[in-house]
Amino acid sequence: MFRISTDKSELDLGLIHEFLSVQTSWARGIPFDLMRRSIENSICFGGYLGDAQIAFARVISDYATFANLVDVFVLPEHRGKGYSKALMTSVLAHPQLQGLRRFSLATGDAHGLYAQFGFTAPLYPQSLMERYVPHLYTNPEEY
Secondary structure (H helix, E strand, C coil), rough: CCEEECCHHHCHHHHHHHHHHHHHHCCCCCCCCHHHHHHCCCEEEEECCCCCCCCEEEEEEEECCCCEEEEEEEEEHHHCCCHHHHHHHHHHHHHHHHHCCCECCCCCCCCHHHHHHCCCCCHHHCCCCCCCCCCCCHHHHHC
């Protein structure tokens, strides 16, 4: 049975780091200590089958007006079984993430999943700006 927990002591930090630093485009090469610090300062959702972690999501928030969903994944061998939907349902139901004016995320390929939960393209994209350093972890000497 798939279970979701926000208890950080249950997180498999090695698995999360391996997945983020090797298998993602957005966190490739992230140092372990930096990943651990990001987890310490976020609400984290671990998805488990038995004792084995197979999914993860992290939310950065002020718990009043804004949240940003990041680092969402289900291990490839467990995809297509509804775990990402269960994870998203749990994230959006979390008591500290209610009544927020803006809940944002960035995705390159999961628009269909997030649209099922009310996420859309920005209403005013011209008002959004960012500072993005895509290769910071793999080529820090460039920055």
